[in-house]
Amino acid sequence: xxxxxxxxxxxxxxxxxxxxxxIQPMFSADERPEFKIIANSGDETLSENMVLKGxxxxxxxxxxxxxxxxxxxxxxxxxxxxxxNSFQSQxxxxxxxxxxxxQEDYRSFMRGKEPSLANFFEDDTLLAYAELTxxxxxxxxxxEEFKIEVLNKKTNKESSFSVDLPKGTNYSYMYIEDIExxxxxxxxxxxxxxxxxxxxxxxxxFYSISLPNEKIEKDESLQLDLVxxxxxxxxxxxxxxxxxxxxxxxxxxxxxxxxxxxxxxELYEDQEIYETTYELIGVxxxxxEQFLIDLSDEVGNQALSSAxxxxxxxxxxxxxxxxxxxxYTYSLEQKELxxxxxxxxxxxxxxxxxxxxxxxxxxxxxxFVNNDKIKGKDQxxxxxxxxxxKAVFEGALIETKKQSATNSExxxxxxxxxx
Numbered sequence: 001x002x003x004x005x006x007x008x009x010x011x012x013x014x015x016x017x018x019x020x021x022x023i024q025p026m027f028s029a030d031e032r033p034e035f036k037i038i039a040n041s042g043d044e045t046l047s048e049n050m051v052l053k054g055x056x057x058x059x060x061x062x063x064x065x066x067x068x069x070x071x072x073x074x075x076x077x078x079x080x081x082x083x084x085n086s087f088q089s090q091x092x093x094x095x096x097x098x099x100x101x102x103q104e105d106y107r108s109f110m111r112g113k114e115p116s117l118a119n120f121f122e123d124d125t126l127l128a129y130a131e132l133t134x135x136x137x138x139x140x141x142x143x144e145e146f147k148i149e150v151l152n153k154k155t156n157k158e159s160s161f162s163v164d165l166p167k168g169t170n171y172s173y174m175y176i177e178d179i180e181x182x183x184x185x186x187x188x189x190x191x192x193x194x195x196x197x198x199x200x201x202x203x204x205x206f207y208s209i210s211l212p213n214e215k216i217e218k219d220e221s222l223q224l225d226l227v228x229x230x231x232x233x234x235x236x237x238x239x240x241x242x243x244x245x246x247x248x249x250x251x252x253x254x255x256x257x258x259x260x261x262x263x264x265x266e267l268y269e270d271q272e273i274y275e276t277t278y279e280l281i282g283v284x285x286x287x288x289e290q291f292l293i294d295l296s297d298e299v300g301n302q303a304l305s306s307a308x309x310x311x312x313x314x315x316x317x318x319x320x321x322x323x324x325x326x327x328y329t330y331s332l333e334q335k336e337l338x339x340x341x342x343x344x345x346x347x348x349x350x351x352x353x354x355x356x357x358x359x360x361x362x363x364x365x366x367x368f369v370n371n372d373k374i375k376g377k378d379q380x381x382x383x384x385x386x387x388x389x390k391a392v393f394e395g396a397l398i399e400t401k402k403q404s405a406t407n408s409e410x411x412x413x414x415x416x417x418x419x
Contacts, residue, residue: 032056034401035410037074037381042393046365046383047074052397054412067409072397102127109151109158121179121186123248127151130179130188132165144168146188150211161214166207170194177204177239180249182286184211189239189252201234204254206283218288226292227256227279235259235276241310251313251332252283253293255304278304280315282332295337299328309361316361318368320345320353327366327386341389349391352380360415365392373397373410 033056037047050073057067069080080096098117103110106127113119114131121128129149134140144165151158165174174192181187188207204222209215224234236257241249256279278301280293299317309316315330327340345353356371364386370379383393397412 032068032077032079033399033408034077035070035072035397035399036076037072037395038398039074039393039395042383042391042395044393046367046393047381047395049418050074050367050381051416051418052369052412053414053416054410056408056410058408076400106151109149113149118176118178121181121248123181125153126181127153128179128181128186130176130186132174132176132190134174140165140168140171140174140192142169144174146207146209148186148209148214150186163209163214163216166216166219170196171203178249178252180252180285181211182248182250185209185217186211187285191239202237204237204239206288208288220288222254222281222283223290224256224281226281226290227258229258232258232260232277250285252285253310253315253332254281254283255279256281276305277301280304282335284332291335293330293332293335295328295330298337298339303328306357309359309366311361314361316359316366318359318366323350325349325353325384327384327389329386340386343384343389343391346391348380348394349382352382358412358415360417361386362417367393367415369397369412369415371412379410379412 037050037052039047052072053069054072055067055069056079071078071080096115099110099115099120102120102122109127109129113129119129119131127150131147133143133145133147145162146165147160147162149158149160171192172195174190176188177191178189179186180189186209188209190205190207191202192205194203201224206218206220206222207216208218208220210217222237224237227234234256238255238257239252240255241251241253257276258279259276280295281290282293283290293315295317300319303317303319308318313332315332317328317330319326319328324342324344326342329338329340330336331338352370353368358369358371360367360369365383366386367381367383369381373379378396378398381393381395381397382391384390385392
């Protein structure tokens, strides 16, 4: 049933994008609030390179309003539209910076490419691009192809070719979530809805294309049978890693949401009538191995449903008890779960961790940031050393130019660090 919700969301996003494009001038720079990161205690240098990305909106009704993406640092705020151009209007703020860099470094190769990181791969020797010839909002046809272009960065030689999409007419829609290169194979990771799928679930495929032979050598799907349904059914599957970066990802991680079946009436009435559980599936890009990431008994279902961080081949989770917080690491390479030190929580930290948070790990430190701005309260930032478990930083996101409307919202969705 969630596929219907997904299609509705896509339609809403399109309408809102058109509306915001014309209404944006009403959201002038002089009227927008300014935010910045401040340090309250601990090592102030930990926040110097921190970049918080989010969305500020006004006139919010039913969770939607007129707004703009923004980037917040210890120096202040930069709104997405302040440097907008025709290219940037097609892509997210998160993608724009890397895509813009690629355009500057490889101007000829980048000409005419879709401005989405999901379609690119880059390492020291090559830059690869793949696209599906269908429009993102159109049905798949029998003439569907993958168009592939590769730039050898050392010789500056470009090559391009196309391969037919296998069984294209079996799908009502399909899009690319990520591409990777391993063992001289370009792996295209897709999400598509199959017309023959009785379970009404999207299908996630891995198309392995030989770069020397320019043909598809393997077509594998995500092994959802690894998950123990225990009489329930899969509600939703999402790729959590790979799609927001062009660098090599040896592993992909999928989260599977499991619950009782709902009728259409129950779905549209938004009745929470089932208990949701989660499982994680790992995919080794180099070997093709798929495996269940088995840690729910130790970490708890809550940790799988909420924020956790993926850094290279390590997953980071947290488990909050009444007085403490424990951080866990899971090695995708070794398939091992490790419990890090447990930290005692102050009253302020307990309160902050009750809200929705983003977890990010950088240089051996785990950062927790409140996602939503609560009326009358600053969004809290805290950091713990992974080895000792000690709190090493506490700070906040404060408003320095108090222009926020009464019905405004600031939501943070990403925590990065500038090198």
